[in-house]
Amino acid sequence: MRTDLFIGNEWAPAASGRRFDVQNPATEELLASVAEGDAADIDRAVAAARACFESAEWRGLSARKRGALLFKAADLLASRLPEMAELETRQNGKPLFESKIDVSSTVETLRYYAGWCDKFGGETVPVDGNFLTYIRHEPIGVIGAIVPWNFPLNIAGWKFAPALAAGCTVVLKPASETPLTALLMGEIFAEAGLPAGAFNVVPGHGSTAGSALVRHPDVDKISFTGSTSVGQRIMQDAAGTVKRLTLELGGKSPNIIFDDADIAAAVRGAQTGIFYGKGEVCAAGSRLLVDRKVKDQVVEQLAARCRKLLPGDPFDKTTRLGAVVSKKQQESVLEYIGTASNEGATLVAGGKAATVNGKGFFVEATIFDDVAPTMTIAREEIFGPVLAVLAFDDEEEAVALANQSMYGLAAGVWSRDIGRAHRVAHAIRAGTVWVNTYNMYDPAAPFGGYKQSGFGRDLGRTALEGYTETKSVWIAL
Numbered sequence: 001m002r003t004d005l006f007i008g009n010e011w012a013p014a015a016s017g018r019r020f021d022v023q024n025p026a027t028e029e030l031l032a033s034v035a036e037g038d039a040a041d042i043d044r045a046v047a048a049a050r051a052c053f054e055s056a057e058w059r060g061l062s063a064r065k066r067g068a069l070l071f072k073a074a075d076l077l078a079s080r081l082p083e084m085a086e087l088e089t090r091q092n093g094k095p096l097f098e099s100k101i102d103v104s105s106t107v108e109t110l111r112y113y114a115g116w117c118d119k120f121g122g123e124t125v126p127v128d129g130n131f132l133t134y135i136r137h138e139p140i141g142v143i144g145a146i147v148p149w150n151f152p153l154n155i156a157g158w159k160f161a162p163a164l165a166a167g168c169t170v171v172l173k174p175a176s177e178t179p180l181t182a183l184l185m186g187e188i189f190a191e192a193g194l195p196a197g198a199f200n201v202v203p204g205h206g207s208t209a210g211s212a213l214v215r216h217p218d219v220d221k222i223s224f225t226g227s228t229s230v231g232q233r234i235m236q237d238a239a240g241t242v243k244r245l246t247l248e249l250g251g252k253s254p255n256i257i258f259d260d261a262d263i264a265a266a267v268r269g270a271q272t273g274i275f276y277g278k279g280e281v282c283a284a285g286s287r288l289l290v291d292r293k294v295k296d297q298v299v300e301q302l303a304a305r306c307r308k309l310l311p312g313d314p315f316d317k318t319t320r321l322g323a324v325v326s327k328k329q330q331e332s333v334l335e336y337i338g339t340a341s342n343e344g345a346t347l348v349a350g351g352k353a354a355t356v357n358g359k360g361f362f363v364e365a366t367i368f369d370d371v372a373p374t375m376t377i378a379r380e381e382i383f384g385p386v387l388a389v390l391a392f393d394d395e396e397e398a399v400a401l402a403n404q405s406m407y408g409l410a411a412g413v414w415s416r417d418i419g420r421a422h423r424v425a426h427a428i429r430a431g432t433v434w435v436n437t438y439n440m441y442d443p444a445a446p447f448g449g450y451k452q453s454g455f456g457r458d459l460g461r462t463a464l465e466g467y468t469e470t471k472s473v474w475i476a477l
């Protein structure tokens, strides 16, 4: 596959000539050597995106034709699903079945926003006086999309699909661990007939390429998904040019099991809530809050399931726990496991590094019981397959514990009491609450955070609006 920068529908090496290695975390094999973009390359990509944004070819394209291009891209992506999913698994380490879900979701996201193109209109408003006053939603301009390594293509799609649908152009900076599916997406968009410069991909490091994109005066908005600490840095760097921002940041999401829940379903939900995606999921249910009356029962059942959830070859159909993304991430997760033990939490399952066929950066599915809300493991995002179990005595305490976090991305509630389910869903300060389910996403449902989990939303009509400026036009009658 092509491993150069994708700018203006052409492939080009980095201006510096530098390249960086991409490694398969499950086998430790070298996968590719990719062009390493920096400020000079970001400059070229932004110029291409700006020229396209101003061009008659893009600005003059009707909304319906823009939609047709996105539908075409969705069809092409769907036809290359096996290849794309395989590439995602090779660079990220996640089981192949998860990558297939990721690619299918991206197809759905593209189709959802393709459908919006010719249905997203303005409105007239009833002002005082003799005027016709109407509101237009105009594309913001050039979007810098900066994404993490956990759902490399899928999260990029949460940005490029609504941005292109709104009539913006895009410069995508994928995570340096996982640039390959983004590059393949460039090829697909070009084949779909997107004009040169509408979609560009510049792989590189955050501190160079990423930072240059955020500071660039000709970029109108940054749509970022990643850690809260990098999000804070981006807010500072964006201030100089008063850039619009969408920030999807970290999480420490509570998954709450009440004693009136269907316990077997709740245990399954707790398991997928933390171990799907090896726990490298922003919305992972990493804090399991359980009613003390059923806690031992829940922990016992969960630990039994967890011991069967063995790290495996991501290409094996039966594997449900892949490799974490890198050695660095494995070390960070293991350090949190050590801290949890030192701070007095009880290790119930897992807790160690693992290999598959003697290779790879795996971590066992790990559960800690007897976690206090003040412990590091209850407060900080680990971003790995590590669950912290905390007990509560009543609904009020459950809500207080759930909200006792600087994050507010998502939450789960397991209860058969419909009144309680709604009460708790309303009381939790998070952008998504799942009741008797977990980790559900749909292009139509906005996703994003409260508090330090960020602001702005991906997905839904809300995201589309986020790629537009609102203009009021007054006509004296």
Ligand code: NAD
Residues within 6 Å of the ligand: 146, 147, 148, 149, 150, 151, 155, 173, 174, 175, 176, 204, 205, 206, 207, 209, 210, 211, 214, 225, 226, 227, 228, 230, 231, 233, 234, 247, 248, 249, 250, 251, 281, 282, 283, 381, 383, 409, 448, 449, 453, 454
């Ligand atoms: P990260 O913040 O380290 O990196 C994310 C992206 O930002 C990468 O492309 C990186 O190169 C770039 N970057 C780093 N420094 C930068 C800088 N100074 N300027 C501009 N760009 C810079 O995150 P990660 O380790 O790749 O991903 C894990 C984090 O992402 C977790 O905190 C997770 O919760 C979060 N995440 C959030 C969501 C969400 O929707 N809220 C979804 C997935 C992941």
